[in-house]
Amino acid sequence: MLWSSLVTVVVYGLAQVAQGKPLGSKRWDELSIKHEWVEVPRGWTLEGPAPAEHKFVMRLALKQDGFDELVRHLYEVSEPTHERYGNHLSKEEVDALIAPHPDTADLVEAWLAHHGIQSSDCHRSDAGDWIKVSVSVEQAEQMLSTKYNVYTHETTGEQIVRAMSYSLPSVLEGHIETVAPTTYFGTMRAMRATNHVSPVKPIENDHELQALVSPGNLATVPASCATTITPTCLRALYNSSTYVPKATATNVIGVAGYLEEFANNADLQTFFNRFRTDAVGQTFETVLVNGGGNNQNEPGTEANLDIQYTEGITAPTPNVYFSTGGSPPFTPDSFTTTNSNEPYLDFLDFLGTQSSIPQTISTSYGDDEQTVPKDYATSVCNLFAQFGARGTSFLFSSGDEYTDAPYPVRGVGGGSCRTNDGTNVVRFQPEFPASCPFVTAVGGTIKINPEVAVSFSGGGFSNYFAQPSYQTAKVQTFLTALGSTNEGLFNASGRAYPDVAAQSEGFQVVIGGRVTSVAGTSASAPTMLIQDAQTFAGIVALLNDFRLSNGKSSLGFLNPLLYSATTGLTDITSGSNPGCSTNGFTARAGWDPVTGLGTPDFGRLQSVVLNA
């Protein structure tokens, strides 16, 4: 290490001599802007300068030296025709690939030391690719040549400390990928501003429904499932009613929760009593992340919904609920360190430290891609590649978010859909992380016989991430059929999503002992409690069970397998996802940016995953 740091100094010193600059601290003087906004992000109001003494946790993402190599491994182990399919990497193998180059680590350390931060003040991820350090606003402003301000969210009143731009010394280019918190304003609380549950007349139990279902015969899916979803509906619709999980000693499905939302066990038992009697007594494990809680007196709607449906589909498969600590609101007179208000990164950080992680994970979180700075989005997206390589399937809803309440629709974009780069033109607004090529994005359907796309199903094309080769052929077929419709409103060369779809609304849920129905959306009350990702994740967990109980690996990153499958997904061919004052896209035969490849048929997918 000492040797390599000497080499670093010499190399950089020479570069500076060559450029006619003196050695020493001057090397930090030439700056490059890392990211800047042209306007305060919509929904936020500037309050004033952040107090100089306010302390927060700063994160630095260092360039992962072997990231391209990691992606090569990811595709080899995820491509069903490759000889390495299913041969996932260990945590140690992944850590070795994502570790920064020693020169990168040394250079960043030298820069931190220049700002009075010692190596011992830093907390590093196991691979050393992420550094966390507690800094004051004053210190961060000097490091990043910026000004931090306090901003208030217009709907929730939440206050955050953020910057309109930030810079790094030019010599750190290619060494530091992103710094947070800086210019990403999205927070879990702000994104959850429009949560809504509409109590409708619930059906009291569905024992009668269960009797109606004839396994493998979609024609016997109970008619009530057209408007009211229970586990019986989903298991019948997706052809998993008769499957009995066997790999319960190894297979786990995880649900990630934030914002002090707690999944309640008593409610789960009530739910089982009503809707899945054979699962009564089955519970779940709550794992606390970064100060997360587990208050059983405060059942959370979304947490209950998530756990009741993942369990409702996968019982007796073990379920884990990850409760990640919400961040305390900013208080101007508190000079103690507040965490960085990045519970999502906290959760992914935590997973990265675990030697064993659930084979299937669903999480609700999403934001307009353009509101997530590209450097930040890329660093987060890259994290999913490492979990895929380790054998975990990550599922995201493609439309789990309505930032511009009171607009009820996401579809191809909620709200005005104006670009925030100063040009202020209308463009479809892709959603991140659904737009990340390393996750599986799930669109929404409603009704039965046939299922149709739900109007708020998010879908479209990324402006940040290029179209991955696993989807090119199917996406090109769609684009050819689309012709010039919506031309200029979306980026045809971007990663296209969703990948698949599942039922998204009308889910019966027990909260505080009472059955309630969660609606998708209505003109007056948009909601984000969309269950398509959890539903699809439940089916994936059963497929993982099937593979594991047949002596095979977990599925890991799903997309190359899904796009190459010739059976197992029921194509959804009607419905559309209007938004941005347009009709959006229309579901049609084959892949489309409304429902992707379609909804799962577990029975048929069993043969697909067994032969992979």
Ligand SMILES: *[C@@H]1O[C@H](CO)[C@@H](O)[C@H](O)[C@H]1NC(C)=O
């Ligand atoms: C379109 O997508 C490509 C590939 O991801 C990207 O390089 C390009 O910048 C995008 N164009 C726009 C206008 O966002």
Ligand SMILES: *[C@@H]1O[C@H](CO)[C@@H](O)[C@H](O)[C@H]1NC(C)=O
């Ligand atoms: C359900 O799965 C079985 C295999 O378990 C398959 O034979 C059947 O065709 C599937 N049903 C439908 C309606 O796709």
